[in-house]
Amino acid sequence: MSEAFGTTGVTPQRAGQYxxxxxxxxAHPEAxxxxxxxxxxxxxxxTHASRSDFSxxxxxxxxADGRLNASENCLxxxxxxxxxxxxxxxxxxxxxxxxxxxxxxxxxxxxxxxNLMRRLGVKKGECVAIHLPMxxxxxxxxxxxxxxGAIHVVLFGGFSAEGLAERLTDSGAVLVLxxxxxxxxxxxxxxxxxxxxxxxxxxxSSCVKHVLVVPVTDDVVSxxxxxxxxxxxxxxxxxxxxxxxxxSALDPxxxxxxxxxxxxPKGLVHSTGGYMVWAAFxxxxxxxxxxxxxxxxxxxxxxxxxxxxxxxxPLANGxxxxxxxxxPSWPQPGRWWDVIDRNGVTTFYTSPTVVRAAMREDEAVVxxxxxxxxxxxxxxxxxxxxxxxxxxxxxxxxxxxAVVDTWWQTETGGxxxxxxxxxxxxxxxxxxxxxxxxxxxxxxxxxxxxxxxxEGLLCMAQSWPGQAMTIWQDxxxxxxxxxxxxxxxxxxxxGARREADGYYWITGRVDDVVNVSGHRIGTAxxxxxxxxxxxxxxxxxxxxPHDLKGQGLVVFVVPREAGVFxxxxxxxxxSKGVGRYAVPEKIYVxxxxxxxRSGKIVRRLLRKIAAHDLEGLxxxxxxxxxxxxxxxxxxxxxxx
Ligand code: WTA
Numbered sequence: 001m002s003e004a005f006g007t008t009g010v011t012p013q014r015a016g017q018y019x020x021x022x023x024x025x026x027a028h029p030e031a032x033x034x035x036x037x038x039x040x041x042x043x044x045x046x047t048h049a050s051r052s053d054f055s056x057x058x059x060x061x062x063x064a065d066g067r068l069n070a071s072e073n074c075l076x077x078x079x080x081x082x083x084x085x086x087x088x089x090x091x092x093x094x095x096x097x098x099x100x101x102x103x104x105x106x107x108x109x110x111x112x113x114x115n116l117m118r119r120l121g122v123k124k125g126e127c128v129a130i131h132l133p134m135x136x137x138x139x140x141x142x143x144x145x146x147x148x149g150a151i152h153v154v155l156f157g158g159f160s161a162e163g164l165a166e167r168l169t170d171s172g173a174v175l176v177l178x179x180x181x182x183x184x185x186x187x188x189x190x191x192x193x194x195x196x197x198x199x200x201x202x203x204x205s206s207c208v209k210h211v212l213v214v215p216v217t218d219d220v221v222s223x224x225x226x227x228x229x230x231x232x233x234x235x236x237x238x239x240x241x242x243x244x245x246x247x248s249a250l251d252p253x254x255x256x257x258x259x260x261x262x263x264x265p266k267g268l269v270h271s272t273g274g275y276m277v278w279a280a281f282x283x284x285x286x287x288x289x290x291x292x293x294x295x296x297x298x299x300x301x302x303x304x305x306x307x308x309x310x311x312x313x314p315l316a317n318g319x320x321x322x323x324x325x326x327x328p329s330w331p332q333p334g335r336w337w338d339v340i341d342r343n344g345v346t347t348f349y350t351s352p353t354v355v356r357a358a359m360r361e362d363e364a365v366v367x368x369x370x371x372x373x374x375x376x377x378x379x380x381x382x383x384x385x386x387x388x389x390x391x392x393x394x395x396x397x398x399x400x401x402a403v404v405d406t407w408w409q410t411e412t413g414g415x416x417x418x419x420x421x422x423x424x425x426x427x428x429x430x431x432x433x434x435x436x437x438x439x440x441x442x443x444x445x446x447x448x449x450x451x452x453x454x455e456g457l458l459c460m461a462q463s464w465p466g467q468a469m470t471i472w473q474d475x476x477x478x479x480x481x482x483x484x485x486x487x488x489x490x491x492x493x494x495g496a497r498r499e500a501d502g503y504y505w506i507t508g509r510v511d512d513v514v515n516v517s518g519h520r521i522g523t524a525x526x527x528x529x530x531x532x533x534x535x536x537x538x539x540x541x542x543x544x545p546h547d548l549k550g551q552g553l554v555v556f557v558v559p560r561e562a563g564v565f566x567x568x569x570x571x572x573x574x575s576k577g578v579g580r581y582a583v584p585e586k587i588y589v590x591x592x593x594x595x596x597r598s599g600k601i602v603r604r605l606l607r608k609i610a611a612h613d614l615e616g617l618x619x620x621x622x623x624x625x626x627x628x629x630x631x632x633x634x635x636x637x638x639x640x
Contacts, residue, residue, distance in 0.1 A: 009402040009422040018423035025436035041077045043067040052463030058479045060469045062274030069244035071147040074315035075107040086320045090136045093326025108240035113144035115238040124149030129173040131155045133182035134325045138301045149245035152254045156302035158581040164198035172207045179216040185330040192221040249273025258410040259522030261511035267472030278466025282414035283313025288421040296322035297349040304410040337369035349378035353517040378404040381518025382550040389428035407431035413466025443486045458496040459489035514543030529577025544611040552585040554610040
């Protein structure tokens with residue numbers, strides 16, 4: 001297991017430089033990060049790097065006295081050197097839909113929208129929601145917000161109206177960008193209708209003054225006069241130049257909602273300065289970025305991966321990004337391989353779920369494609385098994401590409417643990433080594449640091465530039481969620497194992513977060529949604545291993561009256577409250593849940609029973625009703 005795998009692409013020179021960075025960042029963090037920050041364009045250079053402190057109230061502050069604009073860093077500063085270089089290559093899911101935007105053109109499109117938003121009254125510091133599929137306008141909208149100092153909140157197309165309403169209300173978004181409708185293979189997603197519904201649900205608490213509707217399809221949608229505007233028509237009247245707002249490094253660049261073990265989704269707040277330094281630094285370092293690269297991160301822009309590696313990292317570094325609208329295997333298997341071949345993609349960054357699905361296809365699918373433009377492959381979001389790693393390396397990379405498994409989180413802003421391409425020798429299945437400046441450590445259940453080889457809770461002993469500063473309007477929750485499990489440390493929610501030479505293996509979440517195909521789902525959100533169904537007394541959602549999705553979601557439900565209960569009601573409650581993407585794999589109807597005498601649900605037992613892992617169920621005598629265990633086992637067997 002600790003065998004290193006080959007040395008694909010690792011050069012002594014890159015390895016040496018990387019090693020020096022790790023040393024320098026540890027020995028002289030202030031100087032190291034100020035030096036990295038100089039790679040960006042500032043209105044005022046910062047004079048100090050971190051003023052962060054994980055004790056007391058918890059402060060995360062990077063480059064506090066610096067001033068900059070994120071969209072200028074992604075656009076304007078490249079205009080003098082490479083105005084005609086492709087910044088964004090877009091392909092639609094229908095054959096022949098392709099558009100290439102140079103830096104000059106992308107800049108103009110961003111400026112037009114920025115001017116429009118200003119004219120519509122959007123102010124610096126206000127939130128703008130972006131609810132778009134993978135079209136160029138999604139990227140344009142993010143950068144246009146950054147340009148005028150509006151805080152973007154990108155919302156996943158799969159959220160239900162209820163889920164959207166909750167996030168619109170919490171962020172106080174004043175403007176929403178949506179599509180008339182979106183394509184997903186044969187299906188149409190009614191984006192505008194869902195947004196209309198969400199705004200109605202916000203009721204009095206809605207701050208939305210305008211909805212800009214991007215014509216993604218030819219569907220005609222109803223428009224509310226005075227509130228809704230056709231995007232294409234409105235931007236065409238704006239000038240292609242727009243002065244950028246000067247932002248403090250600590251001004252929020254965006255909020256992004258993510259799930260935790262308790263309560264409703266929380267809006268993590270990312271800073272302008274620290275985040276941009278981290279995005280640019282990690283993109284260049286992890287993917288060994290070259291000016292000739294065509295970088296394709298397949299993540300949706302509504303996830304953190306899309307923020308950092310579709311948009312901010314590669315554009316800050318003057319790269320060319322690939323944005324593809326469609327599914328991997330629609331209209332036929334191998335569609336994504338064709339996208340790579342047609343566009344000369346050099347760096348392909350995707351999820352283990354995509355790799356596992358591709359492995360199941362006929363091997364002729366991948367073998368019939370050239371894929372020779374590829375140089376670097378990456379995965380993120382969930383562990384990749386050594387088997388999938390090797391398949392990715394051998395079949396997609398044809399044995400010629402570095403493969404980087406990258407561990408990180410919405411909260412971390414960018415990659416934290418990886419075997420940086422061509423610098424660190426990877427071990428298939430291992431996240432590998434912390435990046436320069438990442439003070440990863442393992443703590444045991446008592447909060448004592450594990451030294452050398454061992455296993456424990458994965459924590460960070462110090463801040464890094466990409467760290468989220470707070471939770472939107474709830475700093476107490478931020479402190480409580482991340483800094484109390486292991487005092488004076490940021491606690492990731494993951495467990496990990498470390499080898500004697502420092503390589504990390506992520507063992508998975510130790511809290512009640514389930515990772516379905518790389519989507520973070522809080523079990524509490526699922527249970528809250530189910531609780532709206534009056535036929536249900538109580539429920540518990542747990543994750544179980546799943547061949548394709550990594551984890552699958554399973555729900556145990558205690559009905560009020562067994563005979564008249566319809567499990568399908570549970571699906572619609574989840575679909576309505578959270579979104580269709582979170583509908584459980586399986587629903588088990590049971591008489592009761594296993595609880596301690598103090599009434600706490602013993603999820604560990606439910607996870608094992610649902611996964612048919614009946615060995616070592618542990619001491620059951622502490623349960624309020626030990627007999628329930630055999631009933632649960634029987635119920636799971638029966639309802640298979
Ligand atoms: C999991 C996605 C194993 C982990 C960027 C983490 C991983 C959560 C990996 C964050 C990986 C992410 N190996 N597990 N390479 N990458 N995870 O916030 O449990 O959507 O805490 O960020 O995904 O998910 P999030």
